[in-house]
Amino acid sequence: MSYLGVLSSGIVWLSLSTIFISIPLATSDDHENDRQTLLCFKSQLSGPTGVLDSWSNASLEFCSWHGVICSTQSPRRVASIDLASEGISGFISPCIANLTFLTRLQLSNNSFHGSIPSELGLLSQLNTLNLSTNALEGFIPPTLLNASHLSLLYMRNNSLTGLIPFFGSLKNLKELMLSYNKLEAADWSFISSLSNCSKMTKLLIDGNNLNGKLPHSIGNLSSSLKWLWIRDNKISGNIPPEIGNLKSLEMLYMDYNLLTGDIPPAIGNLHNLVVLAVAQNKLSGQIPDTIGNLIKLTDLKLDRNYFSGGIPVTLEHCTQLEILNLAHNSLDRRIPNQIFKISSFSQELDLSHNYLYGGIPEEVGNLINLKKLSISDNRLSGNIPSTLSQCVVLESLEMQSNLFAGSIPNSFENLAGIQKLDISRNNMSGKIPDFLGNFSLLYDLNLSFNNFDGEVPADGIFRNASVVSMEGNNGLCARTLIEGIPLCSTQVHRKRRHKSLVLVLVIVIPIISIAIICLSFAVFLWRKRIQVKPNLPQCNEHKLKNITYGDIAKATNMFSSDNLIGSGSFAMVYKGNLELQEDEVAIKIFNLGTYGAHNSFIAECETLRNVRHRNLVKIVTLCSSVDATGADFKALVFQYMRNGNLDTWLHPKDHELSQRKALTICQRVNITLDVAFALDYLHNQCATPLIHCDLKPSNILLDLDMVAYVNDFGLARFKCNRLTANQDTSTSLPCLKGSIGYIPPEYGMSKDISTKGDVYSFGILLLEIITGRSPTDEIFNGSTTLHEFVDRAFPNNISKVIDPTLLQDDLEATDVMENYIIPLIKIGLSCSMPLPKERPEMGQVSTMILEIKNSASHRHVRSSYDLADSIS
Missing domain, CATH: 1.10.510.10 (Transferase(Phosphotransferase) domain 1)
Structure with missing residues (x-):
C-alpha cells in the first residue's frame, strides 16, 4: 500500500472516529443546554411553595421536574412545558428560545407580566402557545409568524396592545384566541390574511378595541371555521352578507358592538349554527324569516336593538332552542302561537320591553322545561291562561306593565318552584290566593298597582314585607299592620257606612231627580230670555270683562270661514276684532257636543288662572253663555299671534x-x-x-x-x-x-x-x-x-x-x-x-x-x- 493510500486511509478513519466521538458529546451538550435553559427560565419566576421546588433539585433529571415533559426517543429533549394555573408570577425569559425541540408552551392563568419575548419566534417546532389570562403587555411580536408549525395560539385576557399581526403566513393555524386585550385593527386587512389559514376552526378576537366596518372578506375565512367571536368591540356598519359563506360556523358572537342596518337574509345559510348573538347593537328592520333555517340553534340573542315588525313564525322550526331573547326592541305584533310550541326552551324566553299586543296563547303550557319567562313592558292583554301553570319548573315569571285583566289562576298553585313573580302594573283583580304564601322559594312577589281586593293572606311569605309588594291596590285590607294597606276592620266599617249611604240614596235620589227636572225646565225657559254668565273659575288674577255670544259672533263675522285659523279635538279657533279691544284677538270656541270639551274648557280656565309667564299665551277674556238657540256656549279669547304656530313654519x-x-x-x-x-x-x-x-x-x-x-x-x-x-x-x-x-x-x-x-x-x-x-x-x-x-x-x-x-x-x-x-x-x-x-x-x-x-x-x-x- 502506498504512502498516500495509508495516509488517505488514516484520514478517513480519523474523520469517522471524530464523528462517532462527537455524537455523544453533542448530545450531552444539548441535554445540559436544556437543563440550563429551564433554570434560566425559572430565575425570572416566583410562585407558591412547592410549585417549582423540583427545578432546584440537581440530583433529579429535569425531565422529571414539575410541568416539564420530554420527548420519548433518545436523546431526550424538552418537548412541553405546562405550568397552567400554578399561581406563578414574573417575566417570560427570552432564554426559553434555546429549547429548540419545544412543541408546547402552556403558561395560562398565572400572573406573568411584561412583554412577550420576540425570541419565541425562534421555536420552529412550537405547535401550541397558550399565554391566556395573565398580565402581559405590549405588542404581539411579529416574529411569531416564523413559528411555522404553530397550530394553537391563545393569548386571551391580557393587556396586549397594538395591531393584530397578519397571521395568514401560519398555514397550520387552527385556533387563534386574542380575546379581551386592547388590540386594534388598522383596516381589518388581517382578516384577509387569515383566509390563507385553511385549517382554522376558531377565531376569537372579542373584547378588544376593534372599530370600523367588518370587511366583506370575512366571508373568505376558512370553510372549516366553527367559532367566530367578535363581540364586545366598537365595530360599526352593516353585517356583510358574505358572512353566510361560513357554512361550518357553529358559534357567531357579534353582540356588544355598534352594528347598524338589518340582519342579512344570508344568515339563514349557516345551517350548523348553534349560537347566534347580535344583542346590544343598533340593528334595525325586521328579523329575517330565514332565521328559521337555523334548526340547530340553541341560543338566539337579538335583544337591545331596534328591530320592528313581528316575531318570525319560522322560528317554530328551531326546535332545539333553549334561549330566545328579543327584549328591548320595537316589535309590535301578536306573539305567534308557534313560539310557545317549542318545548326545548329551558333557560330563558325574554320578549320584554317591546310593543307586542294581544293575549298569551294557550300553547304557553308547552314550555314545560322553561326556567325564566319575561313578557313585561308590552301591551299584552286578556286573562292569564291557566295552562301557564303547566310550566312547573319556572323560577322567574315577569308579566309587569301590561294590560292583563282577570284574577290569578288557581292552577298557579302548581308553580311551587317559582322564585320571582311580578305581575305589577296591570288590571288584575280578585283575591290574592292563599297558596302564594306557601311558595317557600319565592323571594320576590310583586302584585302592586292592580285592582286586587279583599283580605291579604297572613301566612308564609306574606309575613315578610321585604318579599312582597302590594301598593296601589285600593281594595286590599290586612289583619295585621302592613304599610300602605288599611286594617280589615276599618275596611268593613267603611263598607257598612257605604251600604247605609246606598239605602239613603235609593230613597232620596228619585225625589231629588224629579225636583231637578222641574227646576231645569224652568231655568231653560229663563235662559232663553236672558243670557247669563255662570260662576266659573276666572282665567287670570284680574277680573275679566264679560262678553256675550253676540260679541263673539260679531267679532268673527258670524264665524266666517275666512276668519278660521285653526281647529283641534275640542275647539275651533277664529281671528276677530272685539269692540273696545285695540288689537286683533284669537277666539277659541269649544265644541261642547264633543265628549271632553267641557272639561277641557274648565281645565284651561283653571290653568290660566294660576300661571303667568312671558312665554305662555296670554288670555284676554272668556265667554260662558248660551247661543241663539239657548245651548251652552263657551269660548276663550287670547292675544292674536301674527306669525301663527310653529307647525306652519x-x-x-x-x-x-x-x-x-x-x-x-x-x-x-x-x-x-x-x-x-x-x-x-x-x-x-x-x-x-x-x-x-x-x-x-x-x-x-x-x-x-x-x-x-x-x-x-x-x-x-x-x-x-x-x-x-x-x-x-x-x-x-x-x-x-x-x-x-x-x-x-x-x-x-x-x-x-x-x-x-x-x-x-x-x-x-x-x-x-x-x-x-x-x-x-x-x-x-x-x-x-x-x-x-x-x-x-x-x-x-x-x-x-x-x-x-x-x-x-x-x-x-x-x-x-x-x-x-x-x-x-x-x-x-x-x-x-x-x-x-x-x-x-x-x-x-x-x-x-x-x-x-x-x-x-x-x-x-x-x-x-x-x-x-x-x-x-
Missing part, C-alpha cells in the same frame, strides 16, 4: 305656505329656549306645578318678533302635592289624550303622568325643529321613531338627517354643526329617552340651551330679546 307645504321663509338656526335656538323656559316655569316655579300633557308644534305660537308662546292647556294637569326640587311626582289621568308621536311611551303602559312626560314631548319637538321631520312622517311608517332615526345617524351621519336649510344659514356650515346642531341634538336625544328616569328635568334643559345660545350665537342674538325678562 316647520312644515309649510302641509299648510299651503311653501313660499314662507325657512327658520334660521338662531331663530330655532331662540324658539327652543322660549319653550324650555315656559316648561321650566310650569314644572318648577308655579305655586302648584303643572304638567302640560300636549306639547307639539301646533301648540307653540309665534309673535311678530318670533318669540314663542306655549298654548293650549286643555289637557294640563296639576301635580297632586309639592315635593322637594329633586323629586318628581305623578298623577293618574284616566283616558289620557294627546298627540301621536309626542306622547311618551310610558303613558301607553300605565295611567301615570309626570313632568318627565313633558320632557319627552319637548325632546321630540326639539328633534323635529332640527330635522324638519314630524314624528308622524310617512318615512317612519311604524318601523322606527324620530328618536331612533336621529340616534342612528348621531353623530357621524347627522348631516344626512337634519333640515338641509340649516346649512344654508348665514353662518358657516361647520360652525352651525359644531356649535348649534350637535349640542341641541344631544339634548333632544336625552330628553326623548324611552325611560323617564333617563331624561333630565326642564331646569337643566333650559340651562343647557341657554349656554348654547350664549356661547355660540352671541353675534346673532335677537335685538329685541331681553334675557333678564326671559324668566318672569
Whole structure:
C-alpha cells in the first residue's frame, strides 16, 4: 500500500472516529443546554411553595421536574412545558428560545407580566402557545409568524396592545384566541390574511378595541371555521352578507358592538349554527324569516336593538332552542302561537320591553322545561291562561306593565318552584290566593298597582314585607299592620257606612231627580230670555270683562270661514276684532257636543288662572253663555299671534305656505329656549306645578318678533302635592289624550303622568325643529321613531338627517354643526329617552340651551330679546 493510500486511509478513519466521538458529546451538550435553559427560565419566576421546588433539585433529571415533559426517543429533549394555573408570577425569559425541540408552551392563568419575548419566534417546532389570562403587555411580536408549525395560539385576557399581526403566513393555524386585550385593527386587512389559514376552526378576537366596518372578506375565512367571536368591540356598519359563506360556523358572537342596518337574509345559510348573538347593537328592520333555517340553534340573542315588525313564525322550526331573547326592541305584533310550541326552551324566553299586543296563547303550557319567562313592558292583554301553570319548573315569571285583566289562576298553585313573580302594573283583580304564601322559594312577589281586593293572606311569605309588594291596590285590607294597606276592620266599617249611604240614596235620589227636572225646565225657559254668565273659575288674577255670544259672533263675522285659523279635538279657533279691544284677538270656541270639551274648557280656565309667564299665551277674556238657540256656549279669547304656530313654519307645504321663509338656526335656538323656559316655569316655579300633557308644534305660537308662546292647556294637569326640587311626582289621568308621536311611551303602559312626560314631548319637538321631520312622517311608517332615526345617524351621519336649510344659514356650515346642531341634538336625544328616569328635568334643559345660545350665537342674538325678562 502506498504512502498516500495509508495516509488517505488514516484520514478517513480519523474523520469517522471524530464523528462517532462527537455524537455523544453533542448530545450531552444539548441535554445540559436544556437543563440550563429551564433554570434560566425559572430565575425570572416566583410562585407558591412547592410549585417549582423540583427545578432546584440537581440530583433529579429535569425531565422529571414539575410541568416539564420530554420527548420519548433518545436523546431526550424538552418537548412541553405546562405550568397552567400554578399561581406563578414574573417575566417570560427570552432564554426559553434555546429549547429548540419545544412543541408546547402552556403558561395560562398565572400572573406573568411584561412583554412577550420576540425570541419565541425562534421555536420552529412550537405547535401550541397558550399565554391566556395573565398580565402581559405590549405588542404581539411579529416574529411569531416564523413559528411555522404553530397550530394553537391563545393569548386571551391580557393587556396586549397594538395591531393584530397578519397571521395568514401560519398555514397550520387552527385556533387563534386574542380575546379581551386592547388590540386594534388598522383596516381589518388581517382578516384577509387569515383566509390563507385553511385549517382554522376558531377565531376569537372579542373584547378588544376593534372599530370600523367588518370587511366583506370575512366571508373568505376558512370553510372549516366553527367559532367566530367578535363581540364586545366598537365595530360599526352593516353585517356583510358574505358572512353566510361560513357554512361550518357553529358559534357567531357579534353582540356588544355598534352594528347598524338589518340582519342579512344570508344568515339563514349557516345551517350548523348553534349560537347566534347580535344583542346590544343598533340593528334595525325586521328579523329575517330565514332565521328559521337555523334548526340547530340553541341560543338566539337579538335583544337591545331596534328591530320592528313581528316575531318570525319560522322560528317554530328551531326546535332545539333553549334561549330566545328579543327584549328591548320595537316589535309590535301578536306573539305567534308557534313560539310557545317549542318545548326545548329551558333557560330563558325574554320578549320584554317591546310593543307586542294581544293575549298569551294557550300553547304557553308547552314550555314545560322553561326556567325564566319575561313578557313585561308590552301591551299584552286578556286573562292569564291557566295552562301557564303547566310550566312547573319556572323560577322567574315577569308579566309587569301590561294590560292583563282577570284574577290569578288557581292552577298557579302548581308553580311551587317559582322564585320571582311580578305581575305589577296591570288590571288584575280578585283575591290574592292563599297558596302564594306557601311558595317557600319565592323571594320576590310583586302584585302592586292592580285592582286586587279583599283580605291579604297572613301566612308564609306574606309575613315578610321585604318579599312582597302590594301598593296601589285600593281594595286590599290586612289583619295585621302592613304599610300602605288599611286594617280589615276599618275596611268593613267603611263598607257598612257605604251600604247605609246606598239605602239613603235609593230613597232620596228619585225625589231629588224629579225636583231637578222641574227646576231645569224652568231655568231653560229663563235662559232663553236672558243670557247669563255662570260662576266659573276666572282665567287670570284680574277680573275679566264679560262678553256675550253676540260679541263673539260679531267679532268673527258670524264665524266666517275666512276668519278660521285653526281647529283641534275640542275647539275651533277664529281671528276677530272685539269692540273696545285695540288689537286683533284669537277666539277659541269649544265644541261642547264633543265628549271632553267641557272639561277641557274648565281645565284651561283653571290653568290660566294660576300661571303667568312671558312665554305662555296670554288670555284676554272668556265667554260662558248660551247661543241663539239657548245651548251652552263657551269660548276663550287670547292675544292674536301674527306669525301663527310653529307647525306652519316647520312644515309649510302641509299648510299651503311653501313660499314662507325657512327658520334660521338662531331663530330655532331662540324658539327652543322660549319653550324650555315656559316648561321650566310650569314644572318648577308655579305655586302648584303643572304638567302640560300636549306639547307639539301646533301648540307653540309665534309673535311678530318670533318669540314663542306655549298654548293650549286643555289637557294640563296639576301635580297632586309639592315635593322637594329633586323629586318628581305623578298623577293618574284616566283616558289620557294627546298627540301621536309626542306622547311618551310610558303613558301607553300605565295611567301615570309626570313632568318627565313633558320632557319627552319637548325632546321630540326639539328633534323635529332640527330635522324638519314630524314624528308622524310617512318615512317612519311604524318601523322606527324620530328618536331612533336621529340616534342612528348621531353623530357621524347627522348631516344626512337634519333640515338641509340649516346649512344654508348665514353662518358657516361647520360652525352651525359644531356649535348649534350637535349640542341641541344631544339634548333632544336625552330628553326623548324611552325611560323617564333617563331624561333630565326642564331646569337643566333650559340651562343647557341657554349656554348654547350664549356661547355660540352671541353675534346673532335677537335685538329685541331681553334675557333678564326671559324668566318672569
